[in-house]
Amino acid sequence: xxxxxxxxxxxxxxxxxxxxxxxxxxxxxxxxxxxxxxxxxxxxxxxxxxxxxxxxxxxxxxxxxxxxxxxxxxxxxxxxxxxxxxxxxxxxxxxxxxxxxxxxxxxxxxxxxxxxxxxxxxxxxxxxxxxxxxxxxxxxxxxxxxxxxxxxxxxxxxxxxxxxxxxxxxxxxxxxxxxxxxxxxxxxxxxxxxxxxxxxxxxxxxxxxxx
Amino acid sequence: xxxxxxxxxxxxxxxxxxxxxxxxxxxxxxxxxxxxxxxxxxxxxxxxxxxxxxxxxxxxxxxxxxxxxxxxxxxxxxxxxxxxxxxxxxxxxxxxxxxxxxxxxxxxxxxxxxxxxxxxxxxxxxxxxxxxxxxxxxxxxxxxxxxxxxxxxxxxxxxxxxxxxxxxxxxxxxxxxxxxxxxxxxxxxxxxxxxxxxxxxxxxxxxxxxx
DNA sequence: GTCTATAAGATGATAGAC
DNA sequence: GTCTATCATCTTATAGAC
Numbered sequence: 001x002x003x004x005x006x007x008x009x010x011x012x013x014x015x016x017x018x019x020x021x022x023x024x025x026x027x028x029x030x031x032x033x034x035x036x037x038x039x040x041x042x043x044x045x046x047x048x049x050x051x052x053x054x055x056x057x058x059x060x061x062x063x064x065x066x067x068x069x070x071x072x073x074x075x076x077x078x079x080x081x082x083x084x085x086x087x088x089x090x091x092x093x094x095x096x097x098x099x100x101x102x103x104x105x106x107x108x109x110x111x112x113x114x115x116x117x118x119x120x121x122x123x124x125x126x127x128x129x130x131x132x133x134x135x136x137x138x139x140x141x142x143x144x145x146x147x148x149x150x151x152x153x154x155x156x157x158x159x160x161x162x163x164x165x166x167x168x169x170x171x172x173x174x175x176x177x178x179x180x181x182x183x184x185x186x187x188x189x190x191x192x193x194x195x196x197x198x199x200x201x202x203x204x205x206x207x208x209x210x211x
Numbered sequence: 212x213x214x215x216x217x218x219x220x221x222x223x224x225x226x227x228x229x230x231x232x233x234x235x236x237x238x239x240x241x242x243x244x245x246x247x248x249x250x251x252x253x254x255x256x257x258x259x260x261x262x263x264x265x266x267x268x269x270x271x272x273x274x275x276x277x278x279x280x281x282x283x284x285x286x287x288x289x290x291x292x293x294x295x296x297x298x299x300x301x302x303x304x305x306x307x308x309x310x311x312x313x314x315x316x317x318x319x320x321x322x323x324x325x326x327x328x329x330x331x332x333x334x335x336x337x338x339x340x341x342x343x344x345x346x347x348x349x350x351x352x353x354x355x356x357x358x359x360x361x362x363x364x365x366x367x368x369x370x371x372x373x374x375x376x377x378x379x380x381x382x383x384x385x386x387x388x389x390x391x392x393x394x395x396x397x398x399x400x401x402x403x404x405x406x407x408x409x410x411x412x413x414x415x416x417x418x419x420x421x422x
Numbered sequence: 423g424t425c426t427a428t429a430a431g432a433t434g435a436t437a438g439a440c
Numbered sequence: 441g442t443c444t445a446t447c448a449t450c451t452t453a454t455a456g457a458c
Binding site for chain 2: 423424425426427
Binding site for chain 3: 043044045055056059064065
């Protein structure tokens with residue numbers, strides 16, 4: 001079941017430099033609020049207030065609050081997983097693939113902070129509705145990406161053979177995505193700087209070698 | 212301002228093997244629900260239902276929903292920070308102190324999974340009320356513990372001198388506490404096993420040395 | 423210590439005017 | 441595309457009976 005809700009005929013999210021439609025403006029506002037306060041703790045009145053309209057008017061654009069978050073999340077996920085697929089299909093060695101996957105993930109936090117935050121905070125709750133079944137699918141898909149990369153690394157001798165693959169996957173996943181809690185695009189370290197340092201710590205640790 | 216709400220004269224939480232009071236039973240139920248669904252998404256009716264009473268009856272035991280979460284969080288934090296203080300005051304070398312702090316934290320996740328989850332998910336929101344000002348204080352205190360340990364490690368030559376101390380602190384903090392999302396006491400790896408593997412990855416990385 | 427009953431406000435959503 | 445007006449439901453919390 002596709003997530004889109006586009007009576008105008010199928011416009012996606014804001015890509016390129018085109019002027020955003022009213023629908024897109026409203027989704028941007030909703031995404032920021034959902035990210036800041038959580039989906040259930042954001043009221044349709046909150047969204048309408050920020051948009052300068054009344055809550056009832058929102059229902060001219062969207063069926064329901066759920067339709068809004070559905071459109072926000074599904075658009076983002078398509079893009080991210082397209083990039084993971086590209087990395088998996090590439091001919092790079094295991095270490096390079098792992099590094100690329102880390103960098104692409106931090107880039108996603110930079111470009112889609114609200115979407116990432118919503119997924120991190122509300123996916124479990126939303127996943128209880130059939131409509132959002134694709135969230136659990138994406139979770140499994142992401143897990144498969146990382147497990148594949150880690151196992152390839154161990155097999156080709158670039159990663160330690162004694163690693164607990166599942167635990168390593170969790171550590172990598174958690175450390176990357178939880179950064180959405182403190183990373184602010186345009187302030188402090190850039191997402192590429194953070195990815196550099198993270199890759200270094202992940203691969204070589206924080207201790208002095210041979211210590 | 213103390214957080215306790217103890218008309219009975221000051222009983223703490225359930226320690227040792229004593230039979231829990233009705234008050235403690237209700238707090239245990241509330242803590243699990245707050246952890247699972249979030250503070251704002253747990254209704255007093257949810258808590259009362261699980262306890263087998265009506266929502267109004269809860270107000271015989273507690274002033275408000277906020278008093279409940281206050282008592283849950285403050286009791287837990289006293290214990291955890293007592294352990295950090297002990298480590299800081301010890302004569303151990305920097306590497307040992309860092310390892311001990313990691314282990315104590317994973318042990319806290321094991322013993323107080325609900326409390327940790329509530330703090331992770333709802334501290335930002337609760338912190339907006341004066342009553343919960345101590346949460347921000349504890350956050351700063353925790354930051355100071357880790358920063359101190361990392362800086363001591365760098366100074367004494369056991370940690371790499373090129374580390375970004377703040378970023379390293381965030382990575383350590385995030386990776387540890389986010390484990391509360393998937394760790395389940397008594398299932399899978401024990402908290403000591405997880406701490407072992409985590410310390411190894413943190414200090415030495417996942418790559419083969421000299422790779 | 424729990425129940426009955428209820429207040430006062432917030433919430434997602436709808437129907438129809440402009 | 442937005443507003444007026446409103447509904448049915450859920451929310452935290454209270455007062456007093458048992």
